[in-house]
Amino acid sequence: MGRSPCCDKVGLKKGPWTPEEDQKLLAYIEEHGHGSWRALPTKAGLQRCGKSCRLRWTNYLRPDIKRGKFSLQEEQTIIQLHALLGNRWSAIATHLPKRTDNEIKNYWNTHLKKRLTKMGIDPVSHKPKNETLLCNDGQSKSVANLSHMAQWESARLEAEARLAKQSKLRCTSLVEKQMGSTESSSTGTPAKVLAPNRCLDILNAWNRVWGTKHNDVSEGNGNEDLQSPTSTLSTTGNEESSTNLIELVGGNSSGSCDNGTTGDQECEEEWEYKDENRTESSIHGFNGISLASIDNNNKNGNGHMPSGNFLESFTDLLLSKSGTSNNPNTQGGGNSNTPLEPNGVNNNNNTCYEENNKNYWNNILNLVNSSLQDPPLF
DNA sequence: AATGCTTACAACCGCAACGTG
């Protein structure tokens, strides 16, 4: 309040940028760096507000931006990280080199969110929307849900706070190093660009937090009550090496759909699970509720998903190959410990929710972990 | 060909955090 808006000055242009404006902005920044964004437009001879210039630069003109279709690996990463971080687009963007938070946000809103919704997955919570159908005891389920989500959220925030602090320190020292060695030509390069891809190491932070706080729970003492989402994770996290778990059939290394096909569907249908690279540890236990349950066509034919088929299910999930498989009423269970009845109703209602919930998050984290341990994808 | 609808994405807006004097 009281602060003067930067963009409502008379005479300042709004709307799409012209090539001439882009050229001016680009030329100015290449020569001088952006310096103060507020002062930039005048100096660069642009009839724009500084904010608009900054946005144009960071989202479009910056040389280190990769444009074009998202690869399947990128899609996967976004979904996994969104499950962990929510709408923290800038945090997600740090794990997708050369992609801007705005681009990721747009892609999520126009593609991924819809896809998940279509499959009966709540894109906010990454849980099936019809959980009430999965367990008869709706009330206790709700309580469990709230409790578990609170647990999750609290731990997540704690971990994030810690790692934000660490990454900030790391980034700062890195920037200082770089600035010391070479005078950056583009002084406006944000720290996150200079920082290593894994500046934000979610899983390690997570492991630190839960590994120390909940050892008792993760000792396998038979306590099945809403354990830590990562209670089964190894605290070392080093044994997992799941490089190339997913490959594009006949695909190129970039993983993008530049083979002449266009459109999501065609692209997505190239997804295939590369079985020989699967290791038990890398995908262990992804028999979670939402993913397993999608796969009505799974090989057992009874909705009983073999443990460790996460990626396969994940692929199916994303591809939405079967129209009937999207029926939320048929989802649920899929846990190897809680096989479904032929009608798709889990007969172990008292534990199915907790188990599924636990597995869902466990396996997202496992995947993030393995993806973070892989060499850079791009 | 015209019209309306949908989709994709660039850009805007406002808020909050951060930095500085």
Next chain:
DNA sequence: CCACGTTGCGGTTGTAAGCAT
């Protein structure tokens, strides 16, 4: 500690392109 300016972030909107009727 406070006030103010700057920057970053996430939600939302505007609009062009594509598609269906």
